[in-house]
Amino acid sequence: MTHLSRRHALAAGLGFGAAAFGGTGASARPLIALPDDLVNSDAATITAISTPSAVVAMTFDDGPHPTHTPRLLDMLRERGIRATFYLIGNRVVQYPAIARRIAEEGHEIGNHSWSHPFLDRMGDGAVIREIDQTTNAIFQITGRPPVTFRPPYGAFSRRQRTWLHGNRTLPTILWSVDPQDWRRPGSNVVARRILQNTRQGGIILSHDIHRGTIDAMPQTLDGLTGRGLTFVTVSQILGWPLWQSRNFRRVVQTG
Numbered sequence: 001m002t003h004l005s006r007r008h009a010l011a012a013g014l015g016f017g018a019a020a021f022g023g024t025g026a027s028a029r030p031l032i033a034l035p036d037d038l039v040n041s042d043a044a045t046i047t048a049i050s051t052p053s054a055v056v057a058m059t060f061d062d063g064p065h066p067t068h069t070p071r072l073l074d075m076l077r078e079r080g081i082r083a084t085f086y087l088i089g090n091r092v093v094q095y096p097a098i099a100r101r102i103a104e105e106g107h108e109i110g111n112h113s114w115s116h117p118f119l120d121r122m123g124d125g126a127v128i129r130e131i132d133q134t135t136n137a138i139f140q141i142t143g144r145p146p147v148t149f150r151p152p153y154g155a156f157s158r159r160q161r162t163w164l165h166g167n168r169t170l171p172t173i174l175w176s177v178d179p180q181d182w183r184r185p186g187s188n189v190v191a192r193r194i195l196q197n198t199r200q201g202g203i204i205l206s207h208d209i210h211r212g213t214i215d216a217m218p219q220t221l222d223g224l225t226g227r228g229l230t231f232v233t234v235s236q237i238l239g240w241p242l243w244q245s246r247n248f249r250r251v252v253q254t255g
């Protein structure tokens with residue numbers, strides 16, 4: 001936490017939210033957008049980090065997927081790249097071997113809720129059940145609980161973010177780069193959007209449940225590396241120890 005207070009998080013305005021890629025349909029409200037009330041990042045809400053070195057965090061949401069996630073893991077392993085996977089709890093219990101592989105290969109696993117609902121429409125009791133059930137599943141399969149949370153659709157109010165941080169010490173991790181890959185614009189477009197909009201300290205949103213996103217990754221990863229950027233996990237970009245190196249026993253007992 002001391003690192004986080006020293007390195008101030010960047011304001012969301014520096015990021016590239018859904019508006020940057022506004023759809024052609026006039027009525028289309030982006031399904032995934034940064035919350036309207038997000039003016040400044042704080043300890044409870046992270047969109048990007050002001051880092052001293054040229055690092056970025058690649059994040060993949062909504063897995064594990066039975067075929068796309070393993071293919072992505074192969075690509076990351078070939079390149080020696082660590083990423084962060086925001087897993088859905090009910091998919092973790094469906095594909096435990098893939099979740100275990102993600103952790104064993106040095107990637108970080110974050111909490112992305114149990115059933116991917118719009119949490120901003122739910123009461124605190126239901127929200128915490130979604131989050132705790134997912135934390136427990138990840139802990140049982142990998143031996144450690146997630147230390148960060150990403151709300152489905154980014155739909156989580158400031159009050160909810162502050163409340164979660166206060167009650168579970170989970171910061172809400174949003175993003176500064178959104179390629180809108182879930183719209184399946186094609187792998188070249190996904191790669192171009194990420195390459196055009198990624199800056200040092202950025203957190204890149206993507207989804208490892210779409211073939212086109214995985215197809216975009218060689219070009220994307222090699223392009224960012226070629227620009228001198230190094231990939232780190234979300235914990236690392238926050239200045240925290242590597243997820244795998246942490247001993248959570250005490251946290252779990254008191255949580």
Ligand SMILES: [Zn+2]
Pocket residue numbers: 061062112116151152153
């Ligand atoms: Zn999601």
